[in-house]
Amino acid sequence: NARILAVAAQKGGVGKTTTAVSIASAWSRLHGLHVLVVDLDPQANVSISVRSQILANRGGGALSDVLENEKRLEVAEIAAETKVDGFHVTPMDPGLQHFEDRMVSRIGKELILRKALEVTRTHYDAIVIDCPPHIGGLTVNALVAADQVLVPTSLAALSVSGVTGLLEAADEVQSTLNPQLEVAGVLLTRVDGRSTRVNASVLDMLEDSFGALVLPQHIGVDNALARAQLAGEDIFEFAPSSRAAGWYGDLATQLADTLGLP
Amino acid sequence: NARILAVAAQKGGVGKTTTAVSIASAWSRLHGLHVLVVDLDPQANVSISVRSQILANRGGGALSDVLENEKRLEVAEIAAETKVDGFHVTPMDPGLQHFEDRMVSRIGKELILRKALEVTRTHYDAIVIDCPPHIGGLTVNALVAADQVLVPTSLAALSVSGVTGLLEAADEVQSTLNPQLEVAGVLLTRVDGRSTRVNASVLDMLEDSFGALVLPQHIGVDNALARAQLAGEDIFEFAPSSRAAGWYGDLATQLADTLGLP
Ligand SMILES: Nc1ncnc2c1ncn2[C@@H]1O[C@H](COP(=O)(O)OP(=O)(O)OP(=O)(O)O)[C@@H](O)[C@H]1O
Ligand SMILES: Nc1ncnc2c1ncn2[C@@H]1O[C@H](COP(=O)(O)OP(=O)(O)OP(=O)(O)O)[C@@H](O)[C@H]1O
Ligand SMILES: [Mg+2]
Numbered sequence: 323n324a325r326i327l328a329v330a331a332q333k334g335g336v337g338k339t340t341t342a343v344s345i346a347s348a349w350s351r352l353h354g355l356h357v358l359v360v361d362l363d364p365q366a367n368v369s370i371s372v373r374s375q376i377l378a379n380r381g382g383g384a385l386s387d388v389l390e391n392e393k394r395l396e397v398a399e400i401a402a403e404t405k406v407d408g409f410h411v412t413p414m415d416p417g418l419q420h421f422e423d424r425m426v427s428r429i430g431k432e433l434i435l436r437k438a439l440e441v442t443r444t445h446y447d448a449i450v451i452d453c454p455p456h457i458g459g460l461t462v463n464a465l466v467a468a469d470q471v472l473v474p475t476s477l478a479a480l481s482v483s484g485v486t487g488l489l490e491a492a493d494e495v496q497s498t499l500n501p502q503l504e505v506a507g508v509l510l511t512r513v514d515g516r517s518t519r520v521n522a523s524v525l526d527m528l529e530d531s532f533g534a535l536v537l538p539q540h541i542g543v544d545n546a547l548a549r550a551q552l553a554g555e556d557i558f559e560f561a562p563s564s565r566a567a568g569w570y571g572d573l574a575t576q577l578a579d580t581l582g583l584p
Numbered sequence: 585n586a587r588i589l590a591v592a593a594q595k596g597g598v599g600k601t602t603t604a605v606s607i608a609s610a611w612s613r614l615h616g617l618h619v620l621v622v623d624l625d626p627q628a629n630v631s632i633s634v635r636s637q638i639l640a641n642r643g644g645g646a647l648s649d650v651l652e653n654e655k656r657l658e659v660a661e662i663a664a665e666t667k668v669d670g671f672h673v674t675p676m677d678p679g680l681q682h683f684e685d686r687m688v689s690r691i692g693k694e695l696i697l698r699k700a701l702e703v704t705r706t707h708y709d710a711i712v713i714d715c716p717p718h719i720g721g722l723t724v725n726a727l728v729a730a731d732q733v734l735v736p737t738s739l740a741a742l743s744v745s746g747v748t749g750l751l752e753a754a755d756e757v758q759s760t761l762n763p764q765l766e767v768a769g770v771l772l773t774r775v776d777g778r779s780t781r782v783n784a785s786v787l788d789m790l791e792d793s794f795g796a797l798v799l800p801q802h803i804g805v806d807n808a809l810a811r812a813q814l815a816g817e818d819i820f821e822f823a824p825s826s827r828a829a830g831w832y833g834d835l836a837t838q839l840a841d842t843l844g845l846p
C-alpha cells in the first residue's frame with residue numbers, strides 16, 4: 323500500500339507545487355519508486371510543470387469526474403503516465419474549481435478522495451497530493467486521505483500566519499476523521515541567503531511557534547526551478563546538477579525515511 | 585462616493601497584499617485621499633503588513649460580523665485607523681475562513697459586501713479590496729462590489745493560468761451582477777531583471793493571451809517590501825526612497841487616473 327504525503331499551505335506561492343513535483347520525481351528517478359502526484363489545485367500547476375513529459379492520459383477522464391461521481395471510480399483510472407518510468411500525475415482539471423460548491427450537501431464529502439484512492443494505493447509506492455492555497459473542501463480531503471502533511475513556508479512575515487492556519491486544520495482532521503495523520507514538518511523554501519536580517523527574525527518566529535516541526539533541510543532560491551517549469555520538465559530532467567536538484571534530492575531521501583517508503 | 589479597486593489573482597504569492605497595501609498607502613500619503621483597505625483574506629495579511637501603524641479598532645467588531653449579520657452593518661463601523669492620516673484598514677479576521685461555508689444557502693450571497701459598503705463609500709475617496717488566492721465566495725463578493733479589478737502576476741510559467749481563471753470570473757460577474765466592472769489591468773510583479781530568458785518568454789505568453797491589458801508599469805524585486813512587512817509598516821513609512829516605493833508611487837498615480845480618483 324502506498325504511503326500518502328499531502329503538501330499543503332494556506333499561504334500562496336510558497337512552493338507547494340514545486341515541492342510536490344520535485345519530491346515525487348526524486349522518489350521515482352532516484353529511488354526507483356512508483357509515484358503518483360494528485361493535483362488538487364484548479365490552476366493545474368502540476369501538469370503545467372511537467373507538460374513536456376506527460377504521455378497520453380489513459381482513461382481520458384479528469385479527477386473531478388472521479389470525485390463527483392457516486393459510482394466509485396478510482397483515481398488510478400484517470401492517472402497519466404510520463405516519460406519518467408513510474409512517475410504518474412493526474413491531468414489538468416479546471417473542473418476542480420466547482421468541487422467545493424458541488425459537494426456542499428454530500429454526506430461524507432470529506433472522505434471522497436480517501437475512498438477514491440483505496441485501490442489506487444495498491445498500484446503505487448507513494449502518492450503526493452498538491453493542494454491549493456485555501457483551506458477548504460479540497461485541502462481537507464487531502465488531509466483526510468494523507469498519512470503525513472508537509473507544510474512549505476517562505477521566510478517572510480506574511481507566511482507565518484498561514485502555517486498556523488494549516489496546522490490547526492490538520493489538528494482538527496486528526497482528532498476527527500484521520501487519527502493517524504502526522505505532520506512531516508514545516509519546510510523552509512525560497513530561502514534567500516542575502517536577506518540575513520529578515521531570515522533570522524522570521525526563523526525565530528517560526529521556531530518559537532513550531533519548534534521541532536521546522537525541518538533542518540532548507541530549499542534555497544534557484545531560478546532553475548522556474549526555468550524547468552517553463553520548459554515543462556521536472557528539475558532532475560531539466561538541470562540534474564543544479565542546487566535545487568541537490569536540495570530536493572536530499573529532502574526526498576529524508577522524507578522517504580520518515581514516511582517509511584520501501 | 586469612493587471608487588472601489590479589487591486586487592485579485594487565483595495564483596498565490598504574486599503580491600496581491602503587497603500591491604493593495606502599497607497602492608492604498610500611496611493614495612493617502614502622496615495624494616491626500618481617504619482610503620480604506622478591506623482585507624478579504626482569512627490570513628489577515630493586510631493587518632500584519634501594517635500592524636505597527638494600526639490604532640485601536642473603533643467598533644471592536646470584525647468584517648465577518650458585518651458580512652454574516654443580516655442586520656445590515658456597514659464596513660466603516662469596524663474599520664481601524666492607522667497613524668497615517670486618512671488610511672484605514674479592516675482588522676485581522678480569521679472568521680472569514682468560514683464565510684464561504686456559512687453563506688452557501690443565503691439568498692444574494694454574492695451581493696453582501698457591496699451592500700455593506702453602500703454607506704461606507706461615502707466616507708472614503710477610494711476603497712481597495714485585498715483578495716485571497718482562491719476564486720470563491722469572497723473573491724466574487726469583491727468583484728461584485730468593485731468598479732475595477734487589478735490582477736497581479738509574476739513572470740512565471742505557473743502564474744499565467746491563474747490570470748485566465750481570474751479574468752473569466754470577472755467576465756462572468758460583469759455579465760451578471762456588476763455590468764460596470766472593468767479590468768484595471770494585469771500587473772507584472774516580482775520581475776527579476778536577472779532572469780531575462782524566462783521573462784521574455786512568459787511576457788510573450790501574457791501579451792499573446794491578454795494583450796493591452798498588461799500594464800506598462802512593472803514592479804521589480806525589492807526586499808525592502810518584505811523588510812517593511814516584518815517591521816509592520818507600509819513601504820513609504822519604512823523605506824520612502826527605495827525602488828519599491830518609487831514603483832508603487834508611480835503605479836498609484838497611474839491607477840488614480842484610470843479609476844477617476846479626485
Ligand atoms: N526554491 C525556489 N527558488 C526559486 N523559485 C522558486 C522556488 N520555489 C518555487 N519557486 C517559484 O515560485 C513560484 C511559486 O511556486 P509554486 O507555484 O510552486 O508555489 P505554490 O505554493 O504551489 O503556489 P500556489 O499557492 O499558487 O499553489 C513559482 O513560479 C516557482 O517557480
Ligand atoms: N516586488 C517584490 N519584491 C520582492 N518581494 C516581494 C515583492 N512583492 C511581494 N513580495 C514578497 O512576496 C511574498 C508574497 O507577496 P504577497 O503576500 O503580497 O502575495 P499575495 O499574492 O498576497 O499572496 P497570497 O496569495 O498568499 O495572498 C511576500 O513575502 C512579499 O514580501
Ligand atoms: Mg501550487
Ligand SMILES: [Mg+2]
Nearest residue numbers: 600601625629
Ligand atoms: Mg495576500
